[in-house]
Amino acid sequence: MGFIKDIPPLKGDNYTEWKKKIDLAFVLAEVDWVVTTPCPTEPVAPVRETDEAESAWQNRQRDHAPKQMAYDLEHRKWVIANKKCMAVLKNTVEPSIAGSIPECDTGSVLWLFKDICNSADKADDDREVFWRRQWHWHKRAHTKDESYELKA
Numbered sequence: 001m002g003f004i005k006d007i008p009p010l011k012g013d014n015y016t017e018w019k020k021k022i023d024l025a026f027v028l029a030e031v032d033w034v035v036t037t038p039c040p041t042e043p044v045a046p047v048r049e050t051d052e053a054e055s056a057w058q059n060r061q062r063d064h065a066p067k068q069m070a071y072d073l074e075h076r077k078w079v080i081a082n083k084k085c086m087a088v089l090k091n092t093v094e095p096s097i098a099g100s101i102p103e104c105d106t107g108s109v110l111w112l113f114k115d116i117c118n119s120a121d122k123a124d125d126d127r128e129v130f131w132r133r134q135w136h137w138h139k140r141a142h143t144k145d146e147s148y149e150l151k152a
Helices: 003-005 015-028 055-089 107-118 127-141
Strands: none
Touching: 003 015, 015 055, 015 107, 055 107
């Protein structure tokens, strides 16, 4: 990912140029899919019924194992790709902005940046305070969408 040095730092007024370079960087690194793909959801583990026969329980456990393994693999792949994308994002924005980026998925941060960069005059606000305020506003505005929730 040596091409990161060619991405201009996001300042607010250069969002379009910055976003094009970010998109290219993600495509070249083959992690662009994480922007539009939500984090995989873990399958519900089977719970043994009180009157369930041992053989039936073992069958249900055996049926669940491939689903859990597929989830584990996809989840790990998604987490690694998201971590790479977030590292690129945090290192291609002004330092005052980078400190206020929450830990969440890449798609949410890109939408946040788009909303903020298209918002009204920000010149009077302290940058970090402004970005934190915008993040909380953005999170409230999109509470029905899981991808906008902060990860613990």
